[in-house]
Amino acid sequence: MDIDCLSAGILVADHLCAPLPRLPRSGELVISARLPLAIGGCAANVAIDLTRVGVRTAVAGCVGRDPFGRFIIDTLAAHGIDPSAIRTMEGVETSGSLIINVIGDDRRFIHCPGANAVLQAADISIEQIRRAKVFYIGGYLLMPALERPDGLAALFREARRSGVVTVLDVVVPDVVVPGGGDHWSRLAPVLAETDVFLPNDDEAKLITGLDDPLAQAERFRAAGARTVVITQGLHGATLVADKLRLRSGVYPTEFVGATGSGDAFDAGYIVGLLAGCDPLGCLKWGAALGASCVRSLSATESVFNRGEAEDFMKWHDLPIAVL
Numbered sequence: 356m357d358i359d360c361l362s363a364g365i366l367v368a369d370h371l372c373a374p375l376p377r378l379p380r381s382g383e384l385v386i387s388a389r390l391p392l393a394i395g396g397c398a399a400n401v402a403i404d405l406t407r408v409g410v411r412t413a414v415a416g417c418v419g420r421d422p423f424g425r426f427i428i429d430t431l432a433a434h435g436i437d438p439s440a441i442r443t444m445e446g447v448e449t450s451g452s453l454i455i456n457v458i459g460d461d462r463r464f465i466h467c468p469g470a471n472a473v474l475q476a477a478d479i480s481i482e483q484i485r486r487a488k489v490f491y492i493g494g495y496l497l498m499p500a501l502e503r504p505d506g507l508a509a510l511f512r513e514a515r516r517s518g519v520v521t522v523l524d525v526v527v528p529d530v531v532v533p534g535g536g537d538h539w540s541r542l543a544p545v546l547a548e549t550d551v552f553l554p555n556d557d558e559a560k561l562i563t564g565l566d567d568p569l570a571q572a573e574r575f576r577a578a579g580a581r582t583v584v585i586t587q588g589l590h591g592a593t594l595v596a597d598k599l600r601l602r603s604g605v606y607p608t609e610f611v612g613a614t615g616s617g618d619a620f621d622a623g624y625i626v627g628l629l630a631g632c633d634p635l636g637c638l639k640w641g642a643a644l645g646a647s648c649v650r651s652l653s654a655t656e657s658v659f660n661r662g663e664a665e666d667f668m669k670w671h672d673l674p675i676a677v678l
Contacts, residue, residue, distance in 0.1 A: 357486045358413050359405070359412065360405055360411075360487055361412075361414075361484055361487040361489070361490050362398045362405070362412055362413070362415075362491045362493065363414065363474075363492050364398035364471075364474075364491075364492045364494040364495065365398055365497055365526065366398055366416040366418055366470075366471065367427075367450045368392065368393075368394070368395065368450070368451045369395030369454055370390070370453050371390065371391050371614065372389070372390055372454070372455055373390075373456065374457060375458065376457075376458055377458075378463075389652070392426070394427055395454075395615070396450065396493070397493020397618050397621070398493050399414060399427060399430075399431060400493075400619070401491055401621050402434075403434050403436065404619050405622045405626065406434050406435055407658050407659070408622075408626050408659070408660060410625070413437035413483065414436055414441060415480075415483070416470075416474055417443075417470040417471060417473055417474045417478060418441060419470045420443050420444065420445055423448075424470070427441075427449065440479070440480060447470045447472075448467065448469040449470055450468055452464055452466045452467070453466075456652065462614060466528075468497060471498050472499055472500060474501055475500040475501055475506065476501060476507060476509060479510060484514050484517070484519055485519065488519065489519065489625050489629065490514045490521050490522070491523075491625060492524070493526075493618065493621065494524070494526045495507065495523060495526070495545065496526060496527050496541060496542065497525075502541045508545045508547070508548050511549060515548060515550070520628055521550045522549075522551045523549045523551070523552050524554065524617070525542070527562060542562060543579075546578040547578065547580075548579070549581070550581045551582045552580040552584070553583075553586065553621050554571075554575075554585060555617055556568050556585050556588075556590075559571035568585040568587055568602075569593055569600065569602075571583075572584075572585050572595035576595055581596065581597070583595045583596075584624065584641070586620055589605060591603040591604040592620075592642065596634050601634070602675075602678055603642060603673055604675075605642060605646060605673075606642055606643060607671060610649050610650075611651050611652060612651065612652040614652065614653065614654050615648050615655055617645070619647065619648035619654075619655075620644060620645035622658075623637075623640040623641035623642070623643055623645060623664070626640045626644070627641065635675065638675075640664070640668075643664050643667050643668050643673075647659040647667070
């Protein structure tokens with residue numbers, strides 16, 4: 356069956372807490388109103404968000420043969436997403452994250468890579484990629500087996516030869532992880548085969564060493580990425596493409612938690628691509644889905660459906676500056 360988007364990459368069981376008044380001191384117990392279990396990881400979040408706006412989506416990735424792996428597969432299937440390309444691995448745990456929310460602070464993450472660390476290019480079928488219009492990878496640089504010389508760059512190259520748009524996002528830990536090292540050397544070969552690159556400004560700084568989002572985007576463009584969007588949380592986003600430099604603000608919204616907001620932005624941008632929008636239109640779609648995401652604690656439950664997103668963009672203006 357043909358699909359609109361193949362969403363591949365990290366799949367995570369998220370363990371969240373409702374916002375705490377403060378972090379506990381050593382040995383102290385702090386009460387949270389809720390401790391929900393939710394599906395997470397870029398590939399899963401983007402797929403669910405796309406499905407909410409009517410995009411036909413399949414997911415590729417790896418989970419462990421454990422209850423959390425079953426939870427991820429069942430949750431995706433319940434959303435109408437094809438999970439048949441997810442490999443269930445023996446002898447490895449499903450990836451998990453503890454997401455700690457504190458009132459007035461950004462989120463804190465404790466992450467176990469688990470089965471995501473063994474995902475490799477051979478686990479993603481080129482035939483399934485060719486049946487899609489967009490091939491999205493989320494969580495690159497957190498999947499060491501996918502970063503081999505014949506890994507993702509080769510998959511992206513084959514996708515583009517088949518007329519499939521390649522979209523890339525990364526997760527960049529600021530500590531050493533297995534398979535870590537120089538981020539740039541592992542990213543540059545993939546950027547040369549990337550149509551749209553969507554890092555946030557913190558990730559871009561860790562990769563490039565540059566503080567300014569426009570300079571970051573120009574560096575990634577020089578490495579071969581056709582369009583680069585640096586997301587900047589409450590400060591909007593910076594887009595650089597051929598003969599186009601834009602800086603956006605954000606749509607007005609109620610803020611509850613930022614988990615999954617970057618993935619929702621990615622999904623919105625992909626919706627724009629599939630609709631044939633220009634980069635500005637794609638930016639508006641990304642900002643709209645990102646704004647809807649932050650209205651809840653989980654990564655996907657408050658994301659707009661298509662009608663809600665279209666109405667929201669109709670009645671709200673996104674601040675845009677041409678650079």
